[in-house]
Amino acid sequence: DAKTTQPNSMESNEEEPVHLPCNHSTISGTDYIHWYRQLPSQGPEYVIHGLTSNVNNRMASLAIAEDRKSSTLILHRATLRDAAVYYCILRDLGGMRFGAGTRLTVKP
Amino acid sequence: GAVVSQHPSRVICKSGTSVKIECRSLDFQATTMFWYRQFPKKSLMLMATSNEGSKATYEQGVEKDKFLINHASLTLSTLTVTSAHPEDSSFYICSARDQGTKAFFGQGTRLTVV
Numbered sequence: 060d061a062k063t064t065q066p067n068s069m070e071s072n073e074e075e076p077v078h079l080p081c082n083h084s085t086i087s088g089t090d091y092i093h094w095y096r097q098l099p100s101q102g103p104e105y106v107i108h109g110l111t112s113n114v115n116n117r118m119a120s121l122a123i124a125e126d127r128k129s130s131t132l133i134l135h136r137a138t139l140r141d142a143a144v145y146y147c148i149l150r151d152l153g154g155m156r157f158g159a160g161t162r163l164t165v166k167p
Numbered sequence: 168g169a170v171v172s173q174h175p176s177r178v179i180c181k182s183g184t185s186v187k188i189e190c191r192s193l194d195f196q197a198t199t200m201f202w203y204r205q206f207p208k209k210s211l212m213l214m215a216t217s218n219e220g221s222k223a224t225y226e227q228g229v230e231k232d233k234f235l236i237n238h239a240s241l242t243l244s245t246l247t248v249t250s251a252h253p254e255d256s257s258f259y260i261c262s263a264r265d266q267g268t269k270a271f272f273g274q275g276t277r278l279t280v281v
Contacts, residue, residue: 102260102272154201157211
């Protein structure tokens with residue numbers, strides 16, 4: 060399985076944008092890039108996914124590098140409720156395999 | 168969005184007993200469901216892939232006789248932890264995939280074996 064590399068932790072101030080990076084240099088042509096987040100004692104929550112083009116939804120934006128070897132999840136205005144562990148996952152058809160993720164701390 | 172429901176959310180059982188955890192897809196049919204477990208401060212670990220009407224596929228190192236998985240319908244998969252021991256205490260999470268590429272996760276079940 061292609062692996063992803065994310066920083067262990069990041070901090071942000073409330074109301075400011077957050078850019079969460081993910082490297083996936085061994086991504087294959089059919090791998091979708093998925094982002095999920097997990098709040099304490101809850102199951103992961105879908106955030107966004109994409110294949111080649113940048114994607115926007117009500118939660119976030121996903122910027123995918125032209126060579127697809129990296130991507131960035133963008134939270135436009137961080138709130139305290141966005142504090143969570145964010146996982147960047149490459150997926151074809153099987154089960155999702157989670158790395159360590161990035162623990163995002165949002166400071167008021 | 169699609170909803171996956173897990174039950175119970177929390178269970179305490181005695182060592183040596185068995186515990187069943189249910190995972191239901193509430194508004195879509197899931198031919199494939201996945202079971203994970205998560206230890207404190209750790210990431211999710213995929214345990215098995217559950218296919219409706221057939222045997223589950225277990226990840227390497229996961230005992231199939233210990234963790235019995237049944238996927239009898241398109242909306243229900245169950246995980247039974249047999250002869251539970253304290254080291255089986257963990258957070259168990261299921262997920263289901265819809266027709267697309269998204270996966271939806273249950274809220275998790277915290278199992279404590281005493």
